[in-house]
Amino acid sequence: MEMQDVYHYWGGQWQKPLGTETIEVHDPALGQTIATLNLATEQEVNAAVEAAHTAFQSWRRVPVTERVQPLFRLKAILERDFEALTRTITLECGKTLAESRGEMRRAIENVETACGTPYLIQSAFNESIAPGIDEFSIRQPLGVAALLCPFNFPGMIPFWFLPYAIAVGSTVVIKPSERVPLTMQMLMQLMQESGLPQGVVNVINGGRHTSEQLIAHPLVKSISFVGSSAAARNVYLQAATHGKRVQCQGGAKNPVVILPDADIETSTAVIADSAFGCAGQRCLASSIAILVGEANKPFAESLRDAAATRKTGNGFDDVQMGPVISEASRHRIESLLNSVNENVSIDGRKHDLDKGYFVKPTILENLDDTNPILRTEIFGPVLTLIEKPTIEAALEFVNSGAYGNMACLFTRSGEAARRFRTEAEVGNVGINVGVAAPMSYFPFSGARESFFGDLHGQGEDAIRFFTNEKVVVERWPKEWSRKF
Ligand code: NAD
Numbered sequence: 001m002e003m004q005d006v007y008h009y010w011g012g013q014w015q016k017p018l019g020t021e022t023i024e025v026h027d028p029a030l031g032q033t034i035a036t037l038n039l040a041t042e043q044e045v046n047a048a049v050e051a052a053h054t055a056f057q058s059w060r061r062v063p064v065t066e067r068v069q070p071l072f073r074l075k076a077i078l079e080r081d082f083e084a085l086t087r088t089i090t091l092e093c094g095k096t097l098a099e100s101r102g103e104m105r106r107a108i109e110n111v112e113t114a115c116g117t118p119y120l121i122q123s124a125f126n127e128s129i130a131p132g133i134d135e136f137s138i139r140q141p142l143g144v145a146a147l148l149c150p151f152n153f154p155g156m157i158p159f160w161f162l163p164y165a166i167a168v169g170s171t172v173v174i175k176p177s178e179r180v181p182l183t184m185q186m187l188m189q190l191m192q193e194s195g196l197p198q199g200v201v202n203v204i205n206g207g208r209h210t211s212e213q214l215i216a217h218p219l220v221k222s223i224s225f226v227g228s229s230a231a232a233r234n235v236y237l238q239a240a241t242h243g244k245r246v247q248c249q250g251g252a253k254n255p256v257v258i259l260p261d262a263d264i265e266t267s268t269a270v271i272a273d274s275a276f277g278c279a280g281q282r283c284l285a286s287s288i289a290i291l292v293g294e295a296n297k298p299f300a301e302s303l304r305d306a307a308a309t310r311k312t313g314n315g316f317d318d319v320q321m322g323p324v325i326s327e328a329s330r331h332r333i334e335s336l337l338n339s340v341n342e343n344v345s346i347d348g349r350k351h352d353l354d355k356g357y358f359v360k361p362t363i364l365e366n367l368d369d370t371n372p373i374l375r376t377e378i379f380g381p382v383l384t385l386i387e388k389p390t391i392e393a394a395l396e397f398v399n400s401g402a403y404g405n406m407a408c409l410f411t412r413s414g415e416a417a418r419r420f421r422t423e424a425e426v427g428n429v430g431i432n433v434g435v436a437a438p439m440s441y442f443p444f445s446g447a448r449e450s451f452f453g454d455l456h457g458q459g460e461d462a463i464r465f466f467t468n469e470k471v472v473v474e475r476w477p478k479e480w481s482r483k484f
Pocket of ligand 1: 175
């Protein structure tokens with residue numbers, strides 16, 4: 001494996017980094033360094049933002065029908081280089097190739113949806129709100145958008161925002177996660193090939209400090225953040241202080257409720273994939289299975305079995321689950337498990353994978369409802385089983401946590417499903433679905449500590465987020481006009 005250089009990109013040029021503070025990028029399956037990233041200096045952050053601001057002056061005036069043409073080309077280029085992209089995701093992020101393919105498919109779907117921006121950006125017109133007076137609204141691009149991204153979906157998450165921002169006429173500065181910069185480096189090469197004018201998309205590599213500089217920069221008009229809840233809250237508060245438009249997706253602790261009438265085979269497979277897929281590092285990973293009444297015994301057995309038999313290894317091999325992102329992450333997960341040692345029924349700490357950052361699927365059971373681990377985002381392949389007597393008690397638990405990203409129900413009862421989707425206080429609901437990830441034409445929702453803001457990523461919400469709505473009230477008195 002050759003070491004890769006990580007460059008910034010602004011004003012249509014790759015920029016050799018000037019920063020002297022570095023971070024190693026690892027292949028988490030082998031525990032080897034594959035690149036070194038230089039954290040951006042303030043001067044570099046300023047240069048990237050200024051390039052985006054300069055490009056905005058002309059890009060905003062390009063007709064929307066022309067602005068979407070590079071997106072049509074990008075879609076074809078992403079399809080052409082699909083496998084190379086998925087290999088880069090697996091290399092730096094550790095997930096299996098099948099999971100990386102699923103991720104890139106979702107990214108491409110957002111490019112496809114944003115190609116419809118000439119339609120999506122239309123707004124309202126009322127003829128004759130009073131005699132001779134019409135009123136209408138127009139959506140105009142905000143300006144430079146900063147996109148601050150997490151490590152777990154380096155190909156997909158930037159695309160919840162990017163294609164919409166540029167299609168409406170804004171320009172962007174992306175800060176990928178410092179742990180996985182190579183996917184965005186490759187995506188940027190492909191965006192360059194799609195014919196986007198220089199400065200419309202820019203990439204700056206760095207960590208928390210770089211995010212904070214972008215948030216404070218007066219030429220940055222909007223902040224789109226995805227990451228842990230603590231950081232999301234921090235970004236939301238800072239952005240508000242600087243008067244910026246802001247949307248922050250946060251962390252999660254997702255419950256799935258299993259009723260006694262649920263189909264055991266399909267539900268187990270779907271829940272195991274949700275809990276252990278991407279090594280539990282999805283914001284939509286199931287983390288707590290609430291087994292209602294008679295569901296307890298059979299589902300506890302089947303989920304234990306699914307955890308114990310899941311094939312774990314290097315994502316490039318024929319496996320069902322890869323490593324977690326870093327040694328620090330593995331240690332954090334293991335120390336959380338050590339704190340509830342007596343509740344570990346399937347123990348993923350024990351395995352013979354001697355290289356890389358592996359924790360195998362783990363099951364926790366018999367925890368007291370007040371145990372803090374039931375409220376802590378583990379972000380690893382750990383599923384906790386708890387028992388509740390009724391759907392009411394299960395719903396009460398679902399609505400009692402701080403997070404509200406996703407909740408799922410497994411049942412054959414339409415009545416129970418209808419009640420669940422109405423009463424669960426979360427942003428995304430799954431019914432007999434374990435990863436309720438909204439398609440690109442729906443908002444990627446979230447509630448409570450899982451989302452700060454109002455407009456989400458994807459689809460129409462993203463179009464609205466990256467535009468200002470201006471209202472025009474217009475009168476053309478008859479008596480002022482020449483007669484024709
Ligand atoms: P993270 O919060 O550590 O980092 C996210 C990004 O923010 C990175 O680019 C990082 O450099 C930057 N950052 C870190 N701390 C910051 C701070 N205090 N202020 C400003 N910027 C900061 O998250 P991560 O470990 O990369 O990603 C995993 C987390 O993201 C999990 O909590 C997961 O649930 C969450 N996530 C949520 C969603 C969602 O849609 N709700 C989607 C994916 C991931």
